Structures are given as C-alpha cells and as structure tokens.
Amino acid sequence: MTSTITPQIKTILDKYEATSSAVKANLARILMQGKLGGTGKLVILPVDQGFEHGPARSFSVNPAAYDPHYHYQLAIDAGLSAYAAPLGMLEAGADTFAGQIPTILKCNSSNSWATSIDQAVTATVADAVRLGSAAIGFTIYPGADQFFDLVEEIRELSEEAKSVGIATVIWSYPRGGELTKDGELALDVGAYAAHMAALLGAHIIKTKLPTAHIEQKECKSLYAGTDWSKQADRVKHVVQSSFAGRRINVFSGGASKGEDAVFQDARDIRDGGGNGSIIGRNTFQRPRDEALAMLDRIIRIYKNEE
Template sequence: MKLTPQVKRILDNYETDNASTKINLARVLMHGKLAGTGKLIILPVDQGMEHGPARSFAANPAAYDPHYHYKMAIDAGLNAYAAPLGALECGAISYGDQIPTILKLNNANSLNDVKNQAITGSVKEAVRLGCAGIGYTIYPGSDYCYEQIDILQELTREAKESGLIVVVWSYPRGGPFLDKAGETAVDICAYAAHIAAQLGAHIIKVKPPTSHLCLPAAKKVYEEQKIDVSTLAKRAEHIMQSAFAGRRLVLFSGGEQTSEASLFETFQGLKDGGASGAIIGRNTFQRKREDALAMLDKIIDIFKG
C-alpha cells in the first residue's frame, strides 16, 4: 500500500501508535473514492438498534438486510462501514475483504430514555471479524458520562494493543445546560471534540454545529476573544482547532433525513472549514439505492474538491 503525502502527514500525528494501528488507519484512509486525499466518508448503520427496525428501514425495505449496507458502502466507494456485532457478522465473510469495517461496541435503544449505552461487542470480536477498528459513543454531560469514559479508556487501551483504531461518537446530552439546542451549540460541539481527542480517539464524530452558544462561561470567552462562529465553515474550522489544532480526524454526522440540497450545503460548509469528512447513515439507507449512490457521489466530489 503506497501512501500519499496527505495520508503520511495524518499518520505522523499519531506519534505513539504501533505499526498495526497505523496500518489500519492507513487502510481506511487509502480505501474508496477518497483514497489518499486525507478525507473520509463512513457509512454507520446502528440505527436499527438505536431507533428500532421499522423507524430505520421501512422507508427502504431492502435495508432490513445487513448485506445491503455492506454493498452500499462498497459500491459507493466509501472509506469504511460501521455497525454493531450482529450486522457485521452477517456479511463479514462475503464482504469483509472489500471494505474496512468498524465494530460499534456500545448502543442504546429507544425502549427507555436513559442517557446511557450498553456494551454490545468487544475488541476480541472486532479482531475476529477482521475489523480495522472499534467505535464507541460517549454522552458528555449525562449522568453516566464518567462511567462511559472509564469503559472507553479500557477498550481504547485494548484496541490499540490489538492494532485497531478507535472511533468515538461524542454526543453531549443531559446536564443543566444541554437542552436540544445546546446539544449542537458550537461551544458544546467543540468541547465534545476536544474530550474525545483527549480520550485517545483516532477519529472523532460530532454533529454539525450551530452558531448558538450554550455554556455561560464559554459564551463570555467567545465574545471577548471574538471567535468567529458566523458561518458553518468558521464553526467547522473551530471544531477542528479544538481537536488538537487539526491533529485528529473529525467527521460530522448527516443527522436525520433531509433534502439533498440541504445536505450538500451542509457538507460544503464543513469541507470549507477543513472537516475531515462525514459519517452518513439515515440519509443514505432511507433513500432508494440509486438515489443514495448518486447523492454519495456528489458528497464525495465535495470533499475531493
């Protein structure tokens, strides 16, 4: 595998990782239509577990089949496919050699409103399935965030010892300041990215930030220091700055299903701000296959540009 200068520069930012971990990170960065650009698009499909099968797949019944998502990620030329244990097990032999995979190790479900996640996989299972890495969600601000962080630290240590990369979904929730608007406030998203970076993530996933400022103490600093959050590009630039001045890869979610025009506008703004790429789930598999592939081609072109 011959690395491009862009990928070599990214790998240099992970100074203490062993060769196996860097090779797996390079596998992801050198795969698909964005191979070698330093940009990433990953397909995540944990929504069946998180939201229920009908809410997730009834709009496109073919998506009930885990093989559909493997093939979608492969045919779209994405960098990787992330899913919980059962879904990856369904297609690991048929498709695992055609795209890097990431085993999501914790999940919530919609049968209760507790802001926590259960462990649903292990590092050993990720190795058994030939995955490039593990994924894990934390909810900074929730009553369970410190417990989640404790578990993540042990999983991160084990993953890195096993030569895997670590992808952290960092979604602030709960707490006295975090109403729905606060979860995507620019100061909160920046904080979430920084927390994930400090916890040892190779790749960080956060939501696209709004210009809202949530924490009173942070708002004062943003105003005093005149931190520009007026456009999505400026906000994305600030999120990247908060992830060790861009030394960590930060991907942004696509969120709930929306129009293609809105998605393209969002990802153009994020790309202009230096975002490392995107993780797009519902906005792909809840569309017809041909529509999803055409949409992903456009998003790939945005990040290539």
C-alpha cells in the same frame, strides 16, 4: 485501495505520535480506501440506527435496507472509506464481504425506550479481531449522569484495541445534565465534546455539526465579537479543538434532510478543514440509485470537483 501511501496520508499519520505501526496501518486502510483514498477525506456509512431507533423507523422507508448485505454492498459500490455497524450487522456479512471494505465495530448501543442517557457495551475487541475490523466505535454522552461510566468503558476497550493494533473511533454526543436541547448542538459544547474525545485517545472523532448557539455562560464572552454565522467557520473551530487538527474529525449527517442541505454540509465540512462525513439515514433511507448518486456527489465535493 491504492497500495502507495500518499503524502497527504503520511502527514496525517505522522500526527499520531505514540501510536503503533499496527494501528497506523489500520488507519491507513480507512484513509486509503475507496474513491477518496489518499486524499485525507473520508465518507463512512454508519448503520447503528436499528438499535437506536428500531427497524421500522430505520428501514421501512427502503425495505431493502433490512438486509445487512445491502449496507455492505452500498458502501462498497459507492466507493466509501468504511462501514460502521453493531456486532450482528457485521457478522451477517463478514464472510461474503471480507476484505472489500474496512469495518468499524460499534461496541456500545442504546434504544429509544431507555429513560437514562447511557449505552450498554454490546461487543468486544475480540469480536473486532475476529471480524477483521479496522477500528472499534464507541459513543460517549458528555453531560449525562452516566458519562463517567462510559469514559471508563472506552478507556478499557481502547487500551485493549490499541494493544492488538485496532484504531478507536469515538462518537461524542453532548446530552443530559444541565444541557438544554439547544445546548446539545451549541458551538462551545460541540468543541468541548470533540476535545474530550481527543483527550480519551480517539484516533477518529465523530461529532455533530454545531449551531451558532453558545450554551455555557462562562463561554459567552469568549465567543463574543466573532461572527459564527457560517457553518464552515464553526467546523473550523471544532477541528481546532481536536488538538488543532491533529486528530481526524468527521461530522454526522443527523436526521434525514433534503439533498441540498446534505451537499451544503459537505462543502462546509470541507471548507472548515473537517475530514469528512459519516452519513447513514440520509443515504440508506433513499432508494439505492438515489443514495449512490448522492454519495458520488458528496465525494466529488470532497475532491474539490464542485
């Protein structure tokens, strides 16, 4: 980590008005970490898929990934900005890797058997303090019947986190209610989801890359007349909806995909003004050497080196 805050990072932090110096210091820990430190771009490793999909579906393709230490070391060796995981995963390496990589404690989770679109609170702000985490992470599901309960939960957690100087990252994934399957990734819906996360006080917003589909009938005329075929333009619109870029916006890698698609996503996020990628399965489900090479190239893309 570079000790001197760069002008790029100062500019980002200055946009967080009414934010304590302690929270800004933890945001700076993430923004100044690793190979992208000081650039304003981020690559974060999230490993909450064991909760969401189960260990076999998540790790059997690369058995070394069953070990929580594997993910800490991957994030450190790749020069990433932060490592995000549920309570048990972080606890399993907290002493060994203390101070080597900023961590984001994922505070709610679900599983693939649940019939409701909801998540349980699985960790506390006190856990984040004990583990030295720079931020808490939390998923909301705009559209779900349980959305309002999730909103009230993150309001309480975020208030407590801010009071002890810890930043808040919100995963905002539209799902449920009247949304169609195509609507979950629609441009208008993704922009709305990012805006709601910003309104809830998120310091870092995590959304999925949107398609060109427009879901809400009330929005079709508003988006008509503009060519949304380029992913970079769709990213730009989501960033615009995140308080006109006043909030850090990172985009998830989603399900495993080919390398070319991963690299193109990074270029489009960069060109659309997004702050980076939060990429899990597309890295830890590959052999370690391949994952490191992929992450190194993603970092080069964000540094405008290719």
